[in-house]
Structure formats: C-alpha cells, structure tokens
Amino acid sequence: MSSNLINEIDIVKASTSKISSVDFENLTFGNIFTDHMLMCDFKDGAWQKPVIKPYEPFMIDPSAKVFHYGQAIFEGMKAYKDEKDDVWMFRPDENFKRFNHSAKRLAMPEVTEDIFIGGLKAILDLEREWVKKGKGNTLYIRPFMIAIGSGVIAQPSTQYRFMIILSPARSYYSGEVKVIIAEHYSRAANGGIGAAKAAGNYSAQFYPTKLANERGFQQIIWTDDATHTKLEEAGTMNVFFRINDTLYTAPTGERILDGVTRKSLIDIAKRDGINVEIRSVLVTELIEAAKDGSLKEIFGAGTAAVVNPIVGFSYQDNYYELPKLENSYASQLKEKLTNIQYKLADDTFGWTVKV
Amino acid sequence: MSSNLINEIDIVKASTSKISSVDFENLTFGNIFTDHMLMCDFKDGAWQKPVIKPYEPFMIDPSAKVFHYGQAIFEGMKAYKDEKDDVWMFRPDENFKRFNHSAKRLAMPEVTEDIFIGGLKAILDLEREWVKKGKGNTLYIRPFMIAIGSGVIAQPSTQYRFMIILSPARSYYSGEVKVIIAEHYSRAANGGIGAAKAAGNYSAQFYPTKLANERGFQQIIWTDDATHTKLEEAGTMNVFFRINDTLYTAPTGERILDGVTRKSLIDIAKRDGINVEIRSVLVTELIEAAKDGSLKEIFGAGTAAVVNPIVGFSYQDNYYELPKLENSYASQLKEKLTNIQYKLADDTFGWTVKV
Known part of the structure; x- marks a missing residue:
C-alpha cells in the first residue's frame, strides 16, 4: 500500500x-x-x-x-x-x-x-x-x-x-437470545454463495427469522440444507457449542462464513488452554448433550454482536434451557477479545492496526 | 380490481x-x-x-x-x-x-x-x-x-x-446455446429462496456462468445442490428434455421457479397430444439417452427467451451434441405459444389480457 x-x-x-x-x-x-x-x-x-x-x-x-x-x-x-x-x-x-x-x-x-x-x-x-x-x-x-x-x-x-x-x-443484541434449530428452511446451498458476505444471503433469512420471532425466538441456528442434521451458523453469527469443557464450532466452507470473530475466539481459546474442536456438531449430539447435562454453553460470534450467549434452543417443538454459568467460556472469551480490541491487554497476535 | x-x-x-x-x-x-x-x-x-x-x-x-x-x-x-x-x-x-x-x-x-x-x-x-x-x-x-x-x-x-x-x-439469445451440467456450483438450497424471483438468486449464478462462458458454453443447467444428480433448471429458464417422443420437465418447488412459459408450454403440449411427464430427470438418464440416440431435444423456456433450443451439453468434460430436428417440439411449441401471444391463433386458454 x-x-x-x-x-x-x-x-x-x-x-x-x-x-x-x-x-x-x-x-x-x-x-x-x-x-x-x-x-x-x-x-x-x-x-x-x-x-x-x-x-x-x-x-x-x-x-x-x-x-x-x-x-x-x-x-x-x-x-x-x-x-x-x-x-x-x-x-x-x-x-x-x-x-x-x-x-x-x-x-x-x-x-x-x-x-x-x-x-x-x-x-x-x-x-x-x-x-x-x-x-x-x-x-x-x-x-x-x-x-x-x-x-x-x-x-x-x-x-x-x-x-x-x-x-x-x-451492543447489537439486547436481552436474552433464544434460538430455533432449523428443520425446514436453509441459509445456503452446497456450491452456493453462503461463504460470501452477499446481500442476498440475508434477505433469504428474514422470513424464517420472522416466523421464529413470532414464536418468541430471536434467531435461527441453520443446519445443512440437504439433511438438516448438522449445525452450521446462526443468522448473523458463527456459532460455538461447549460440551463438557470442549468448545466445538463447524468448519467454514462453502456454506459457512469465515468469521473474523470466530477465528479470533478460536485462537484465544487455544492460547489459553481451552480445548477447541473444529467439526460439525450434529443436532442429535446437541440434544443428547442437553439431556445428559454435558451441554454447558451455546454462543454466537460476530463483529456486530461480538459474543452472544444463547440461553436456550428449540428443536422439534421441545425447548432446551442452558445452564446459567458463572465464568462461562463466552464471558471469558468476550472479555479477552474486547480487551485486545480496546488495547487493554497485550495484542500478542498482532491483530490491531492503528489509524 | x-x-x-x-x-x-x-x-x-x-x-x-x-x-x-x-x-x-x-x-x-x-x-x-x-x-x-x-x-x-x-x-x-x-x-x-x-x-x-x-x-x-x-x-x-x-x-x-x-x-x-x-x-x-x-x-x-x-x-x-x-x-x-x-x-x-x-x-x-x-x-x-x-x-x-x-x-x-x-x-x-x-x-x-x-x-x-x-x-x-x-x-x-x-x-x-x-x-x-x-x-x-x-x-x-x-x-x-x-x-x-x-x-x-x-x-x-x-x-x-x-x-x-x-x-x-x-429475442433474448442469439446464436447457438450450449450448456454445461452443473457438477459443483448450485442455484438454490432446499428451504432456500430458489422458488422466489429474488435478485440474489441471479448474482449467485454469474460467476459459475462466467466460468462456463470461458469454456465456450452460454448457460448452465443446474442440478440439485446435495447430490448433483437431478436436472433442475437453466440460469434464467426452466428446462425441458425430449426423450423419444416424451417431454420431461422437473416439478417446480422450493428450488425451481414456477415459470409462466413453462406451464403454458406444458398446457399446449398436452392439448396437442404430446406426452408430458413432470418429473426430475437424472443426469445419468440424460447421458444414457444421449448415447443411445433417444435424446431428441433440450430446450429452455422463459419469458425473455421464450423457447431456446440447446444444441449440445457438456458433462464431466464430455460433450454431447443434440440432433438437428426439423419440426422439433421446441419450434412447434414456440410457434403455438407466440401465435397466442400475438393473437394470431385462438386463445382457447384465456391467457391474453387486453390493455
């Protein structure tokens, strides 16, 4: 330059x-x-x-x-x-x-x-x-x-x-965020433009999100369009799942946006000894983990929302509430990320650029 | 009104x-x-x-x-x-x-x-x-x-x-139209907005179409995004396949636009004794029909292009040329449809509306 x-x-x-x-x-x-x-x-x-x-x-x-x-x-x-x-x-x-x-x-x-x-x-x-x-x-x-x-x-x-x-x-969101797992509508096709930050990807989500809103939910967690079995991303955020003490998030690719907040949180988590696995989480896994108590947290990650804890989710008309944790991964990671952004912590990654 | x-x-x-x-x-x-x-x-x-x-x-x-x-x-x-x-x-x-x-x-x-x-x-x-x-x-x-x-x-x-x-x-297209059968890119997701005439659906096709253009093809015939085995529609047109004397076109639905030209051609064909089957045609069927000579015609149908005969298609780097027919279904149907539109034939369907 x-x-x-x-x-x-x-x-x-x-x-x-x-x-x-x-x-x-x-x-x-x-x-x-x-x-x-x-x-x-x-x-x-x-x-x-x-x-x-x-x-x-x-x-x-x-x-x-x-x-x-x-x-x-x-x-x-x-x-x-x-x-x-x-x-x-x-x-x-x-x-x-x-x-x-x-x-x-x-x-x-x-x-x-x-x-x-x-x-x-x-x-x-x-x-x-x-x-x-x-x-x-x-x-x-x-x-x-x-x-x-x-x-x-x-x-x-x-x-x-x-x-x-x-x-x-x-802040972008206010209040508690409850989500619905998508069972019919989809965000992106294989070989489509889901990985692009294209305007058309957003309008496609408005109607299903409106239906979710009418049922008292703020966002949708999208699943793969072919089988609706794999958890992919939320409307305007990537999404993380904590099962026991491991943090899971789907790999980015053709259907999933390569979020900057997502990849920054992964790096911070890994640096600080949190076990992170980049792989698709199945809906069935999530339900099982919610039932046996090993599902500790779900949170969204994106520039606008930074880190957005999800308090519960609905799937097939069943509602699953998440535990209220002190010192959650979501709050720890948000604190660490924003401290870097506001220059309150050392930027060991070299992420910040002065104007 | x-x-x-x-x-x-x-x-x-x-x-x-x-x-x-x-x-x-x-x-x-x-x-x-x-x-x-x-x-x-x-x-x-x-x-x-x-x-x-x-x-x-x-x-x-x-x-x-x-x-x-x-x-x-x-x-x-x-x-x-x-x-x-x-x-x-x-x-x-x-x-x-x-x-x-x-x-x-x-x-x-x-x-x-x-x-x-x-x-x-x-x-x-x-x-x-x-x-x-x-x-x-x-x-x-x-x-x-x-x-x-x-x-x-x-x-x-x-x-x-x-x-x-x-x-x-x-007319919208000029010259011969050759198409590529989509093997990687897709037009629409299940549960997406493929059935809507949404601006975002078109920009998604520009890049794959550009790649096709660079290889000497004018359009893409889209396949289902999950398996790429079912033929769905062309970029700005619905698509018909004639195998022997039967005309096939995919059912409209979430991924396929409910084209007015498409449905009008179906009605004209049926009225005039052409056998029409509304079902997905598989890529494998098409290849087989092209090889054994039973594939007679492929044509697109849409308002801009009306009826657009396709002269050949490519799949997995093999090119299949279609026979040059006199009195093709495409030309017959185009003639009959435009005669209704220009009031040169009786509008038995009641489709035309005077301004």
Whole structure:
C-alpha cells in the first residue's frame, strides 16, 4: 500500500457536523451515520479515484443491476478508541481478503488494498471524534459494493460502486437470545454463495427469522440444507457449542462464513488452554448433550454482536434451557477479545492496526 | 380490481418522447427504456398512491437495505401488439401471484392487484407506441420491488419501492446455446429462496456462468445442490428434455421457479397430444439417452427467451451434441405459444389480457 494514500483521496468536508445532536448513550444499532462517506466507482474496467464527501443519498438508475440481479456484498468491522485517544481497527486485512473473496464469487471486480485499507484509514482519520472512548463504544464500519450499471439483462454489471459508511454503535443484541434449530428452511446451498458476505444471503433469512420471532425466538441456528442434521451458523453469527469443557464450532466452507470473530475466539481459546474442536456438531449430539447435562454453553460470534450467549434452543417443538454459568467460556472469551480490541491487554497476535 | 384505477394513479407526462431516437430493428436486450416508469412506495405500513412519471434516476440512501441485505424481487413479462393495434399482456395474474409469493418469502409487503395489474394497464396504455407490431417485437415489462428503508441492521425494511419499467425487445439469445451440467456450483438450497424471483438468486449464478462462458458454453443447467444428480433448471429458464417422443420437465418447488412459459408450454403440449411427464430427470438418464440416440431435444423456456433450443451439453468434460430436428417440439411449441401471444391463433386458454 502506498504510504501517502490519504493524499490520493479527494476529501470534501461537511460544512457542519451532526455529532453534537447524537446521543451516544442511547444508540440503536445501525441507523445513525457519521458526517462523511467514502465512494469509489469502477468503470471502463478500472477503479476511479476515491472521494470522501458528506454522507448523503445518491442518484441511481431504476434498472441498476443491484436492484434486479443482487450484485451486492459487504463487510462488517469496528473501530475502537483506547485510553490515549488512539483509534484502532481489528484485523482489517481479514475483512479485505473476505471482501474480495465475496466479490469474486459474485463476479464483481476486486478492490485494491489502497482503496479498501487506505480508504478505511482515511475516513476513520477524518471521523476520529465519532469513535468514543470506553469499552462497549465502537464505530461500526460498513464497507460495501453494489452494481450500478444499468440494464435488465441477467449479466454481471460493468459498473460498480464501493463505499464505506460509518455508524456509532454500542451492543447489537439486547436481552436474552433464544434460538430455533432449523428443520425446514436453509441459509445456503452446497456450491452456493453462503461463504460470501452477499446481500442476498440475508434477505433469504428474514422470513424464517420472522416466523421464529413470532414464536418468541430471536434467531435461527441453520443446519445443512440437504439433511438438516448438522449445525452450521446462526443468522448473523458463527456459532460455538461447549460440551463438557470442549468448545466445538463447524468448519467454514462453502456454506459457512469465515468469521473474523470466530477465528479470533478460536485462537484465544487455544492460547489459553481451552480445548477447541473444529467439526460439525450434529443436532442429535446437541440434544443428547442437553439431556445428559454435558451441554454447558451455546454462543454466537460476530463483529456486530461480538459474543452472544444463547440461553436456550428449540428443536422439534421441545425447548432446551442452558445452564446459567458463572465464568462461562463466552464471558471469558468476550472479555479477552474486547480487551485486545480496546488495547487493554497485550495484542500478542498482532491483530490491531492503528489509524 | 377497481375499474377506474387509472384515475387513481398520478400521471406526470414526459415533455418529449425518446421514441424517435430508438432503432427498433437493432435492439439489444434490456438497455433502452420507455419514456415513463411507475413508482409506488410503501411506508407507515401501507402502499401510497402510485405515480407514473418520466423515466429517470432516483435518490437513495447509501444504507438502503436493498444494498446490504438484498431485499429485491422482480418479474419478467411482455406486452404484444396484434394486427389491429391492440396491446395485450400474457397471463399477468400469474406474474402477480408469483410476485407476491416472492415478496412473502423475502419478508416484503405484498402488493395489491390495483397496484400491480392496474399499474401495468395504466403504464402500458400510456406507452402503446413502444409496443411494435409484428411477431418478434415485444415490450419487455419489468415490475420490481426494493427495500429503500435505511439502516445497516440485518432486519427487514419498513419502507419499500414498487416500480414498473419497460424496455422494447426482440429475442433474448442469439446464436447457438450450449450448456454445461452443473457438477459443483448450485442455484438454490432446499428451504432456500430458489422458488422466489429474488435478485440474489441471479448474482449467485454469474460467476459459475462466467466460468462456463470461458469454456465456450452460454448457460448452465443446474442440478440439485446435495447430490448433483437431478436436472433442475437453466440460469434464467426452466428446462425441458425430449426423450423419444416424451417431454420431461422437473416439478417446480422450493428450488425451481414456477415459470409462466413453462406451464403454458406444458398446457399446449398436452392439448396437442404430446406426452408430458413432470418429473426430475437424472443426469445419468440424460447421458444414457444421449448415447443411445433417444435424446431428441433440450430446450429452455422463459419469458425473455421464450423457447431456446440447446444444441449440445457438456458433462464431466464430455460433450454431447443434440440432433438437428426439423419440426422439433421446441419450434412447434414456440410457434403455438407466440401465435397466442400475438393473437394470431385462438386463445382457447384465456391467457391474453387486453390493455
């Protein structure tokens, strides 16, 4: 990456800042955006010069391919402020890599490191004030790319728009999370786009999740679509199961997103002597473990939610409650991970990147 | 449907028409649009008054849910002009029904018949001049709905936009179509959204189709994702196989779109004494039939392409060429279907609806 990248981005500053009107103590996730956004268009086979400008709506043609053929991918990341007022990103290289993996799978152009990493640094540098000190405060980062070329023929677009928008955030979920194990609906096909962070993967989950919500459950744990016997991931999170003192999580692959939080938790757990097995857990195993008491914890892991303990699950209309543990793996791992992110613990892994 | 619906739509006419600048003899599919578009927004839990206005780009927030979570569905239809200059739609009730099926599956609000069918009639009435006489000339109709509510939380939007845009069209595919039988990639999961006309289903196919294109094939015939043994549908078409004198096509269901052209061809074939079997055809059956000469035809069926004969297919790196038949089922059925659509034959099925 060129070191003078910030000079290569056009910056048009907002004339006034919205920041004083924001109640940082009472944020709901994802609906307030900072003063600026980064925008970079791809046309004539090349990425154009990125621009950072005031956050605002833009014009788009009704026949834009994103509306008709769903070429849209994104990433979810966070920025953190330490006690010295420095701003940090967490493993942005992983998000960059996954973003380009998603781009490839959806026949979209890959972005350069200059645009993705350099763009992140430039816009975060400009929006430092929006990253608040104190654990739990973050600036949620949403890089995304959409197909803006026009035309209703089912072919990849020739024009794209890469953007970064930023939203101050506290925790994603509130309250207890109960889940349903999927018995009919599915998240991803073999040979499909489940491993890509593609917009289309999310809308597919809304209806089944709505049905779950109506029954009093917040999320679904997805199973393999062919047999519904293997536990895969939750709606917006990877999922971990603790049986006795071993932590299990499914291997990532074509159907399961390679989550950055997931892989970071695995590394922390292993470093600290927790036995981790990366393998598919069967629904039958889970039920058996719940019945004989060896199932200690289930938790989700993802950037937005960080670590999200699950209090119980439903399968075939039976509800299984999980024990309330003190010093759970979920709470230990969350504490250790966020301590690294907020620079309260040594970053022995080299995961944090200063803005 | 209320009979005075056109009066319930606000119409803002374009000051000038683009029509004289369009070369109707040399159209490429889907990149020229008529003078007007229909737009109808859903907010505060209700559909607002539809408006027909000049075709133009619109403003949208960078955090609009369609960009991030893929809530986007569409339909493909056509209008035809007969020798008396009347304009006709083909089975619009089927598209209306399927549109709302797609809406439900993606947790989007269903549209009313007034908006969908009434809106179609109103905009087609205004754009009559764009529907050209003569077989092969059509006005392609693209109703679609997108989530325009803002916010990067993975939940269904509360605001939507329904639109109808129109594009003059001749045939969709040109040249010979060769296909690859999918051995790794897939179009849809069990319990997924394959039966919905969802934008996300199409972008998922672009990369595998690009790989096929690079090998000299135009389309893929998708197989079931779990075993890749059952033939399902082509990229933008349902698919028919003729073995000896029987026509086979897969049953529609969760993974296969309930195509209007597909079901119309089945009805015409049955009426005219062609033996039709609705069942999954196995890849092994197809190979065997290709080898022993009983495989006579493969063709795709869809609104854009109508009937698209396939000249050969590849499976496991072997290429199987299909015989060149005179008076093929594909050509017979295409002729009969388009004769109904252009009012050149009696519409005994009651499929055509006058604008």
